[in-house]
Amino acid sequence: MESVFTFFKKYRVIGIALVAIILLSGCQAAASGQPIDPETAGFFDKYFVLTFSKIIKGVASFLGGSYGVSIVVVTLIVRLALMPLMLKQSKKSYEMRDKMAVLKPEMDAIQAKYKGKKDTDSQRKMQQETMELYQKHHFNPIASMGCLPMIIQFPILIGFYYAIRTTQEIAQHSFLWFNLGQPDLVMPFVAAAIYFMQFKVSQLGMEPSQKKQMAIMGLISPIMIGFVSFNAPAALPLYWAVGGLFLIIQQLISKKLYMPKPSVAPASAGQ
Template identity: 80%
Template sequence: MQSVFTFIKKYRYIGLGILAIFLLSGCQAASGEPIDPETAGFFDKYFVLTFSHIIKVVASVLGDNYGLSIVVVTLIVRLALMPLMLKQMKRSFETRDKMKVIKPEMEAIQAKYKDKKDAESQRKMQQETLELYQKHHFNPIASMGCLPMIIQFPILIGFYYAIRSTPEIAQHNFLWFNLGQSDMIMPFIAALIYYVQFRVSQIGMEPSQQKQMAIFGLISPVMIGVVSFAAPAALPLYWAVGGLFLIAQQLLSKKLYQSKLKENM
């Protein structure tokens, strides 16, 4: 039986990822009407309207090219968040390597209490697990690394709403599609990019971890694709650019941190 800390750590990214997708897909039900600055709430005023203004300013600099503006602002936002993401990924790699060291002793504890289901035995198993963590100076709560993702949510969701609530975007074309109308190609591109991003994130994982995360590798791209079919093409464009950036970021973090951790082992 796995400890509660192991369970939470194992499935934290699935839960947070699905929560983010549901939040974004829930925005699809919104009208997408422009926000009135006079009646806007805190989030709309300081996040959505700010991003909307930035999109307009960048578009004006780029000759009223709102598609290119979305690409540029998406990259700027992702670059701004990159230090947080790299810190989170470094911690994730460190945790993964430490868990490899702890795993044999953890499995020995689990095997010891495998057939003991009474409350006292379970209490002893949890106590021995905590002592094992202390022995290896491992803090399962601190290793979860959820704070960077929580900090990102209002920024990314605010940007998402800004794209939906900026009427100027819908009046322009980019590449082969109209930014304000749904497109039949962009959803497939966005979904494919996020599937590739998921596969890249699995590089270096143990087979057991890859298996546990497999369902999320399908849920995320499928939901993004489904939402994109009914959304203005500006949104799958935003997701596609963000996904490509995440792929590059993950490859960079693996090169930086995995190699260093191996050298220090």
């Protein structure tokens, strides 16, 4: 029987390949920020970027020409459409966390048994015992990762992102206090702050050790979004800010639905 770790390596390579293909196809024309020619556009530009561009323009026309409101509305529609997938992914994540908590004592025993043994035979035996433990508890680490929702949502979000960059009509309009086509000094801080809040919400219910492990990774997203937003049209941090607020609500819902409730010790009979 082939090892679960071998399967994981295969899936990881496939995932990286898919991401690379999407990025390369999307970056050919859309990454330049220039209008896309429907006649010469590649598959990704034609069926993702141009489709979202038409949706943004159609919604803006319906809303009296407000491209700012259109970006807000389409962002919410896209996020709502992806929400079932994201909630399913969150559910799998919590289920995996519960199963790992049950497995942990036996996993620790296996690791302690082979601690310091780096020879091939010991590593093979440790891997075999780990597989047997997974089978005993009907635990599939690959299936529990919930990769499919990530793969499905990635081209949609990237396509929408590039549609905002390449839809020239957006740059000719203003929204609230800023021009959608020009960098704004306030929106980068707004977008970064919202994604920092989203990171903090994602940590609710985590163990202190997990929070410590995620601390640095959680700061990368808001810092990068804020940094990129300073040189990007304000339409992009608007999109990130709206998407970030939606993610906060989505995470609160998923935690309410799926996060294990703390057990309450029963009252003693003498009380």
